[in-house]
Amino acid sequence: MNATLVLTLLLGGACVGSFINVVVWRLPREESVVWPGSHCPHCGHHVRWHDNLPVLGWMILRGRCRDCHQPIAVRYPLVEALTAGVWLSAGWAIGLDAPSAGGLSAILSLGTGVVLASLLLPLVLIDIDHLWLPEPLCRTGVILGWLATALMVASTALPTSTLLHHLIAAAAGLVILESLSALAERLVGQPALGLGDAKLAAMAGAWLGLAGLGMAMGIAVMTGALFGSIGRISGRLKPKQPFPFGPFIALGIWLVWLTGPQWWWQHWLNFLSV
Template sequence: MTDLLTPLIVVVGVLGLLIGSFLNVVVYRLPLRESIVSPGSRCPKCGHPVRWWDNLPVVSWLLLRGRCRDCQASISLRYPAVELLTGALFAATAWWAFSTDAVDGVAVLPFLVAVLYLAAISVALGLIDLDTHTLPNRIVGPAYIVAGALLATTSLMSGDIGALVRAAIGAAILFLAYLVMALARPGGMGLGDVKLAGVLGLYLGWLGWGSLAVGGFAAFLLGGLYSIALLALRKANRKSGIPFGPWMLGGAWVGIFAGQPVWDAYLSWVGLAG
C-alpha cells in the first residue's frame, strides 16, 4: 500500500478538483432553489453555454485568463479557488485516512468515502453560510443518512461496533448542546447550526471522545478568533452576527485530523493520562 499511496493521493486530489467544479454550481444555485443538474453551466452575462473544454478545473480559468470566451466578462477567482481548496482537502483527507490507525484493512475504503463526503459538503456548506447565513436542509438532512450508512459499514467491516455507538452519542451530545444554546439565546445560534452539529458529532464521536471534545471546542475557538479580528478591524460590533457554520466545520476538521493527539497531550499535561 505504501508504494501506491502517493499515486492514490494524486488521483483523489484530481477527483477533488472535479468535485470542486461541481460544488461551484451547488453553492451558486442551491440558495436560489435552482436545479444543480440542468441547465448546464452558462456565462451569467451573455448566457452562452460553457464548452466542456472551458470547464476543466483551474486549467480552463488559467487558459482563458479569467474571462468568458464569448463576451470577455470576468470570471471570478473564486471558481478556481474553490476547486483548488476541494482538491487540496481531498488529498489531505486521503493521506490522513490511510495514515491514521483509526481504521485498517478493507474497512478503510468506506471510511475514506465517508470523510471525502464530509470534505465535499464542508466546502459547500461553508461557502453557502458565508454568502447567505443559511445551512440548507437539502445538504444537511441527507448527510445524516449518508454519513450514518458509511460509518456503520466501516464499523461492521472493522468489527468496531463501539465506534458506531460513540457516533450516535456524539451526534446526540453536539445536537443537544447546540439546541440548548439556540433556545437560550434566540438569534444567536440558528437551527441550521443545530442540525449540522449532529452530523459533525457523528464523525467526531466515531473517531473517539478526544476528537469529539477537541472538535467541539475548536469551533468556538476559531469563531471567537474570527470575531475578535472583525472587532479589531472595526468591520463588526458586539451585536453583529457571524455565520458560525464555517467555524463548526473548521473545528470538526481540527478534531478529525488532530483531535485525539491533542486530547492525549492535554490529559498528559494535566496529569490524567493513563
C-alpha cells in the first residue's frame, strides 16, 4: 500500500469536501462560491484559517462558532470525511500502487475519478436539500466527462471511437429520461423524474458510455425503488410524496466507475443463476 498516496487522497478529499460544503450552501442561494471567504452564517464573522481545517477545525471548536458560539452543523465535518473516503475509494479502484507502477494512464484514471466524485457529491447534497440538480454542475459534468474520455483515448489503447460512443451515450441518457418523464406526466398527470435527473443521466453517459449508463441507471432504479418502498411502508414517505432520485443515479455512476459495468452484469447473472 502506498501510504503517501493514501494520505494525499484523504487530505485532498477533506479539503475539497470543505469547498463542497460552501458550494452546497451558496449555489442554491445564488451566492458566489468564491467570495466572500468562509464565514459564520449566524454572526457573519470570517472563519479563521486554523478553524477552517477540515474535520479538525470543527472538533477543536467543539461544533460552535468561536465568535457567537452558535452551533455548527455536524454535517460539515461529515461531508469532509465522506469526500475523503470517496477519494480513497477511487484510489482503491485504480490500485493504491498503480500510479507509481502503472504510469500515465493510472494517474489519469485516478485524477478523473476524484474529479467525478467531487462533481457528484455536491449534486447529491443539493438534491437532498432542495430536490434540485443544478444545471451548471450537470453541464460541467458532461463536458468534463467528454474531456476525461478524450484524455484516456489519447493516453491509452482505447479506440478513438470511444469518444463518439460516450457522446452518443450522453445524448441517449438525456433523451430517454426526458421521454420517460414526459410519458409519465401524460399517463399519471405528473412527471416521474425531474429534468435535472435527465441531465445527470447525460453526465453518466459522458463518463461511462452506453453500457455504463445502462448499468448505472439499473442500480439507480433498484436502490431508489427499495428506498421508496421502505419509506412508504414505514410511513416516512406519504403517497405521491416526491423524493430525490439524483442520489441514486450518482450512486450508480460511482459504483459503475469503480468496477466497470461488466463486473456488475456478471454478478447479476450469478445472482439470477442461484
